[in-house]
Structure formats: C-alpha cells, structure tokens
Amino acid sequence: MPPLLSVYNLKTYFHTYRGLVKAVDGVSFDINEKEIVGVVGESGCGKSVSMLSVLQLISSPPGEIVDGKVIFEGQDLLQYQPKGETMSSIRGARIAMIFQEPMTSLNPVLTIGRQLTEGLEVHLSMNPQSARERVVELLRLVGIPDAKGRLDAYPHQFSGGMRQRVMIAMALSCNPRILIADEPTTAVDVTTQAQLLELMQDMVVRFKTSLVIVTHNLGVVARYAERIYVMYSGRIVESGLADDIFLNPLHPYTIGLLKCVPQLGETRKERKLVPIQGLPPNLINMPSSCAFLPRCDRARDICRQKPWPSLELIEGQHYVACFRDGPETP
C-alpha cells in the first residue's frame, strides 16, 4: 500500500534582507495510514516550515516553496493555489494541524464554540445546531469539563493545557486522515505535556488518523512514535523505525541528541548528559559540505571535500546521510 502522504525533495526558502534562507532544503518523508511519526531536530532546523509547506501555509513573501512534491491520496498538493478551493477543502478536513503556541493559536475575540463549529460548517455542511452538538461531544472526548457550558467561553478563560485540548478537538473535528502536531506540548508543564500526548495517542487510535509529532524532545517521540525522522539544518539526516534510531543511531547528530536525553532509571554516576558542542548553522550562505561538520566529533577528510551526502539505506527502513566509516577516499 502506498503511503498516505509522500513528500519528495521539498525545498522552502525565505527571501530575507540578510539573504536567502534555505529553511527546508530537499526534505523527503512518508506518512503511512494510522502511523505515529516523530520529526525531531533542534530549534530552527526547519521542522515547522516543512509541515506548513505540506499545507501551503507558508506566508509568501517572504517564503516560497521552490521545489518538491507533496503527494497526498495520489495528487500533488503543490500544484494547487495556496488560497484556492482545493487546498481549503484539504486543510482541516483531510490534513489537520495543531500549533506550537496554545496561547496565540486561538482567536481571542471569538468564542471557543464559534471556532470549533466553523470547520464542521464549512467541510461537513453541518447546520449550526448539529455542529454545536458535535463540538460538545468532541470537547468531552478531549477531557474538557462542563463542555456544554464552555462553548461560549473565550480562549483567555482557558489554561494553556486546556487550550491545547481545544486545539486537538478542533483538529480532529472533521475526522482528518493526518494530524500534524507541531510541538504541541512545548508551552505546557511536564504533567500536562504527558496528558496531552496520551490524549493525542488515544484520539488518533480512535479516529484512525495518522499522527505526526514534531518536537525537539527525543523523550517525547521515544514513547509514542513508531518511525522517526531526524532533521538538521533544513534536511533529514537520519530516519528509521524508533528502534533503529534509539538502539542503533548512526548519524553523529542523532548520537549527540541521544546523549542529551536522560534515560529512565539512570543515576547521575552512570552517564553524563552531554550537550552537543557549538551552535546550529546559519541557514544563509551555507557551504555545500555537511552542515553538521563544524560540530561533528567524527569529521574526516572526506566530509570536508565532498558535498553533503544524501540519505543512504542501511538496512530495513533505516536511512542515514553521513559518510560514517566508509572508505576514506571514494
């Protein structure tokens, strides 16, 4: 069965005053049906831009999707106008998104009920009454107490965690095939974070939806994701099943990331948390060689001479973009 969503060689650039920012530079990934996929990487590596590009939600100018394909249910979404009818009929209805900032992602001047029902009215042509009933049901499902009474409340009357629950209900309201959660838990405390992740996992199972969890926290994906993509500086540097990534990480960046995650049951003596040295690269005027090179502790001559290697299959579904321990000279 072909994947539900296939992104090929996606390139999204920003034209800024300081120069061309290659925020996403040749990213490919697949999402299968009912699968939970993690996308991991440092802040600024292009995770959000990749996901927004899938739905053509990049503001242009300054952003521009310069190349690539986004194949969803057999059609390339990038051939459609960003503000056109086809994209609108897919957004929210077939592919839904939850955003990073629960405090600002809901409209402050509209009631929760209004913001939840409008998707149902637009995509499923529900009348206001049945849309409201469905919304109450959804809010109950995501664990909002007194769902009916809170329909006419405004976002500022909800806590951050509750707003993210509202966002989850909103995203799932039209029963989408894919739910993209862009760091849904960065802005909430650890307990709430765990609750929200559990809730999302329950929901996607119940709704038979695929889930993409975007995060810079490997601990989050470890628990939920079946497959993982590791991004660095606008590209995917390693991908594979969760076990491949956690038990057999091959890219020095992935290895570095794993060293910064505390493992359960570990005492301080056994292992130190090691931060990755150096800073993420500046995305303007990048050299053609591996972007991780300046921070890599395993760099070799070939890394300096050759352009950034493309993803290479290691075994099964495990891919890595690194010269690793291959021959010193090709």
Added chain:
Amino acid sequence: MTSYIIRRILMGVIIIFLVTVMVFLFIRLLPGDPLTIYLNKTDMQQLTEEQLFELRVKFGLEKTLPAQYIDWLGGLFTGDFGRSIYYDIDVGLLVRERLPVTLYLGALAFIISGVLGLSFGVICALRRGTWIDTLVTLLANIGITMPSFWVGIILIYLLAVKAGWLPVSGFTSPFTDFWKSTRQIIMPVTCLALFPIASLTRLTRSSMLEVIQQDYIRTAWSKGLRERLIISRHTIKNALIPVVTVIGLQVAFIFGGSVLIETVFNINGIGRLMTQAVQNQDYLIVQAGTLIIAIMVVLSNLTVDISYGWLDPRIRYD
C-alpha cells in the same frame, strides 16, 4: 459592567466640571471688558456710571467670580444658559439654533470618514504592495499633513471661484432646500472628513497587516476556511480594537475642526458662534460652547470604552 459605566459617567462629569471652571477663568483673564464691546456696538457710549452699573447688574457682572460661576452653574440645571452680552438674547436660544448645523456637518463627516477610512484601510491591507495600496497610502499620508482650513481655501478657489461648480460659502437647512444645502456642504464636510479619513486609513491598514500575521489567522487558514471568511470573521474584529480609540478621538477632532471650517465657509454653526464670541468676549456663549464640546467628547470616549468590551472579550469591567 453597570458599575463600570456609572464610574465612567462620574469621571466624565468631573472632567466636564473642570473644563467649565477652566474656560470660565481663562476667558475672563483676557484683557478687555465685554461691556465696552457691547456698548461700542450699540452706540451708547455716553452712559453715566449708574447706567453702566445697571448694565453690569443686568448681566451679573458686578458679582465676584465664584458667585458668577455658581449663578451660571445653577442656571444650567434649570436649562438656562444665561444671557449673551453681545447679542443681548438668551444663549440657550442661540445654541438651539446653531448646534444642529454643526451636528449635521459633524455627523456627516464622522460617518463618511468612518466608512471610507475603514474601507480604504482594509482594501490597502488586502492588496498590500499593489498600485492601489501605494496610491491610497500616499494620498493618506498627504491628507494627514494638510491643514483642513487650508484645504478649504484651496477648494473654494478651485471648485467655487474658478470652476463655479459649488457655492463659495453659506449654509441652508436640508429641510428648506435639500439640493442647495447639499451643494453647500460638500466642501466643508470634505474638509472636516479629510484628516479623519487619512488617519483611519493608515491605522486600519497597519492594524489589519498586524492581525493577518497572527498565529490565530494561520490556525484559521489551517482549518480550511476561505479567505473571505477569514477576513470578515477572524481579522476585522481584531483589527478594529486599536482603530476604535481613534474613531472616538475623531469626534473631538471634527468638533474642533468645525470652529475653523465654519469660519472659512461662513456657516452659522456653533463653531463660528464661538469664534465670534471669543472676539466679542461674550463669556456665556464661549462657556456654553465649550460645555457642549466637552460633553460630546466625554460621551464619545465613553462609547469607545463600552465598545471595547464588545470587541475584545478579554477586557473586564471591574
């Protein structure tokens, strides 16, 4: 909410009171004596001291300042604005005659500037960077820098004197002769509305552009809503919040502007009445006019504050 409004009304009353006290004092600080001006007008320079004193008593000018103020204030509560020294008639009568003219022009200017300013601003924001945006923004920037009385003079010269399309000045009630009235008010209303249109356009444009970039607008897009709905439901209400303050300020601006514009266009409204009253040191007319303007401004600010609550649910009145 109710207690908030009551508090605000009390505040407004205090402000109006302070304004009346200040105007009462300042107009009396001006050198000169209103009676002298009155006497020059009526050719009664040969009065004896007694006769002069009688006149003073007639207009209540022989009393101390606090006593005069209290007289005036007390009169207000019974609807008595006092007697004009210069015209020698009831100020209330003058105000009732002149105020509708100013209100009519002002209301027209206010409505036109609101409608045009908001529409221009929204259109510019939606068509950002196109020629229409560039043109309207340029015109708005010019409109903000031009003094309204100067525009009035230019308009009179071009449209009335040179082209002869519109009457040079004057005012006729729309109930008497609607067509003539409309032709007469085109230029003054344009002058009054020009600055409000320009500033509202600029503010609405920048406010819209600001809102369009917000996260919740991206959320609205991600839900699959069409642009029309996103603009009408998600953007405009948010963009209006800062604009409403300025709309409230326009009331004060338009009233202030009417003082100049009515003089330029020879219109017998409250503005012109006040200008002349200042020249004639006709104390009670100046006081009455200022009182009316102060009440208008306070009321418009109150309306702004209340409409905030309607626009922005985050605002709590307590």
